[in-house]
Amino acid sequence: MEKKVSGSVINRLPRYYRHLTDLYESGTERISSKELSRRMGVTASQIRQDLNCFGGFGQQGYGYNVEALRAEIANILGLNRGYTAVLVGAGNMGRTFVTNTKFESRGFKLIGVFDNSPEVIGRRIRNFEILDYAQIGRFIKDNRPKMAILTVPKHAMKSVAEDLISMGITAFMNFSYAELEETDGIIVENVHLSDSLMRLSYKISVSEDNSKAREN
Amino acid sequence: MEKKVSGSVINRLPRYYRHLTDLYESGTERISSKELSRRMGVTASQIRQDLNCFGGFGQQGYGYNVEALRAEIANILGLNRGYTAVLVGAGNMGRTFVTNTKFESRGFKLIGVFDNSPEVIGRRIRNFEILDYAQIGRFIKDNRPKMAILTVPKHAMKSVAEDLISMGITAFMNFSYAELEETDGIIVENVHLSDSLMRLSYKISVSEDNSKAREN
Numbered sequence A, B: 001m002e003k004k005v006s007g008s009v010i011n012r013l014p015r016y017y018r019h020l021t022d023l024y025e026s027g028t029e030r031i032s033s034k035e036l037s038r039r040m041g042v043t044a045s046q047i048r049q050d051l052n053c054f055g056g057f058g059q060q061g062y063g064y065n066v067e068a069l070r071a072e073i074a075n076i077l078g079l080n081r082g083y084t085a086v087l088v089g090a091g092n093m094g095r096t097f098v099t100n101t102k103f104e105s106r107g108f109k110l111i112g113v114f115d116n117s118p119e120v121i122g123r124r125i126r127n128f129e130i131l132d133y134a135q136i137g138r139f140i141k142d143n144r145p146k147m148a149i150l151t152v153p154k155h156a157m158k159s160v161a162e163d164l165i166s167m168g169i170t171a172f173m174n175f176s177y178a179e180l181e182e183t184d185g186i187i188v189e190n191v192h193l194s195d196s197l198m199r200l201s202y203k204i205s206v207s208e209d210n211s212k213a214r215e216n
Helices: A007-025 A033-040 A044-052 A066-077 A092-100 A133-143 A154-166 A193-215 B007-025 B033-040 B044-052 B066-077 B092-100 B133-143 B154-166 B193-215
Strands: A063-065 A083-088 A108-115 A128-132 A147-150 A171-174 A187-190 B063-065 B083-088 B108-115 B128-132 B147-150 B171-174 B187-190
Touching: A007 A033, A007 A044, A007 A066, A007 B193, A033 A044, A033 A063, A063 A066, A066 B193, A083 A092, A083 A133, A092 A108, A092 B092, A108 A133, A128 A133, A133 A154, A147 A154, A154 A171, A171 B193, A187 B193, A193 B007, A193 B066, A193 B171, A193 B187, B007 B033, B007 B044, B007 B066, B033 B044, B033 B063, B063 B066, B083 B092, B083 B133, B092 B108, B108 B133, B128 B133, B133 B154, B147 B154, B154 B171
Parallel strands: A083 A108, A083 A147, A108 A128, A147 A171, A171 A187, B083 B108, B083 B147, B108 B128, B147 B171, B171 B187
Antiparallel strands: none
């Protein structure tokens, strides 16, 4: 299938995938756009419009085939391509991410966890022994991971990223509070938890102002 | 100032705020839209368009006043309103979030951390003693926090959210893998780390397909 889907649809696809996975795992075979819209809190027409991009999964009055639609979205997102990943930085954030994230069902297989602190090297997170960052060059050469997750401190991010790029890594998920730029041939997803706090602060302040305006 | 700013500009504001904070902390007084665009990886015209919404902070050939622009964005985001927050769920994610996040500079003052597990109640994260979730009703009555951060397991999220709503909490930052719906009067920011993984998977697969296409 041609991958010609708009950016905003792509941004919504992971959410569709999560909801369809919940439905699939609870044994639901079909769902109407109306019911899916209720669950997801978006309009049914938005859903029909989004999912129309992917061909004939919905039929008037019949709904979507949950399993087929989920499989197609997984396919578009590349979740079944078996990309491998290493994680650098086994601090709090790294540990949380390794422990809580269903990597395998989100497109990646985690194959190595690295840190440079003698205090944590050799310890375990889930089934991973934390390896010495000094050895990552060898590991990357041997295992050719596709992607690196950076959960290192802000000040270390740039130099770690440069190291890894020179070793052939071309995709990054970056959790450190500094931003990694997406340059030629390098794919980046920066995650900023504090941006979500700020957006929430904005929403609260708008709602506060609105209710004050109503009182007057 | 009237808060009439489009949703997509609002989504970019936290990012402007982060970059302006870095600049401010490094002592930069003025920055051109060209230089800011280079740092942020967006076009200078996008920046001028976004920041025009907030009045006259930029002058042709003179650049933006970093401190004034940063203060205005903080003001729009409500970061100086001193909202208070409690966190429920002192597991890995909760600990990470309390440890790593600069709450105070992101609009919130964390005033309490709660869990229901006897094993963690009484322990400390940063300067917070973890309190018994059974006591949260009393705490909310006495301290009237504005917002709750949910870092509880997926299966517990709904009931915790309902509890807290009944106790008067109207804003949530939700990290659990289930989605909390934004209903009447309830403000929600859902954070899904695995969505970022899926978006990254998508970007990698597109770039893979493109380079294969170029080879043919």
